[in-house]
Amino acid sequence: MKTIHSRIFVALAFVSGLAYANDYDLRGDGVQINYDDNSYIIKRITDEECKKINGADPKNIWSGNYAKEGLSEKCVKKFVTTVGKITPMKINDKIETIGELEVIDFIEKAQTNKNMLLIDARLPDWFLQMSIPTAENIPFTYFDKSKYPDDFYDVLEMIGVKEISKDKYDFSKAKELVLFCNGAWCPQSTFAINNLIKLGYPQEKIKWYRGGMYSWKMLNLTTTSE
Template identity: 75%
Template sequence: MKIFLFIILLFSFSFSYDYDLKNVGVEIEANDKIIKIKRIEDQDCLLINGANPENLFSGDYAKEGLPKACVKKFLTTMGKITPMKINDKIETIGELEVIKFIEKSQTNKNMLLIDSRLPDWYLQFTIPTAENIPFTYFNKNKYPDDFYDALEMIGVKEISKDKYDFSKAKELVLFCNGAWCPQSSFAIENLIKLGFPQEKIKWYRGGIYSWKLLNLTTVAE
């Protein structure tokens, strides 16, 4: 059920920039020519099971003969590209900001790095210190028990039905698989609907894809 939900989100979640880059593309003019910007997708790519974590991050890609430890290859046809910003209140950050956040969180328990992917992905590997709060946990109607577990982890208490106390809300950084992954964005959108203070939310849009691309340390939980 959760894998099915993951696949649906990959292909249905939309933002302000609702470009269909896999099918329609965006036409622009350059050097007196009409060029269509698209995500190039060979038909063989459609056969890949994107819900399998092992299919996503493996292998190497560079000049033949280079040390394998120095190069990376990732699946490039997954999901739908997200914009750089969710809104003007939530800051989008990069790797150095994430590392600084991790350092500060060592002595500040009110800071929480959240891996919003499903557990199978989190258990494969994640960013050091990240806690797994799957994006599904932020859906109160479908997963009420998980929802209240998530509230406790982020420092929020329910006062009455649909009313919450954010006085002890933690500072959050959320991430998922990459710029084409909607899971962290889904979690953030639900936090906004909840009334969570947006100034306490940061978004690592690059996620695991960018983290691994730069060969930064990961841990297996």
């Protein structure tokens, strides 16, 4: 696994300040519905104790087991269920949302096609703990030219884009991309994708693995770490 950074930024203030109009917290009032003569509120159930979890610490997210007590730890996993905001299933009608089998197929094809790139859009601490084999770590913050201009140009080189002039780009050699982050509650990959859209990147060359590391680990697929 590779990473384009030579220094680690843990930009927690920046991360916590991001706003996503299409993401849903559902940890507060939730959505009220009427069904079978009863009223229900669909929301993420969050005990006060859960609010104390530091979701910015990867060790809090990726550890432990979750199943009947006493079962072999080799067979079960445990996930924190109360962090982040729920993302929609689709970013838009042009960008395809894919699952694990499609990611594996992409990885297999990318072995002989250098114009295909799997991107782990999480911050370095998360990537170093575990990731999907062959993924390149391009932290979502680096897709923001206004905040990280030097790293932004490194990103352009990795994804096959050249800047012709200020804010004008050549996408003739743009690579086919799959981006992911922690899971359905993680907005980092969508942030990166939305910045690619603003850039003018061909959307037919972008795929989104919404399930991310949570779905990957839920199915006990191979991971790699440094």
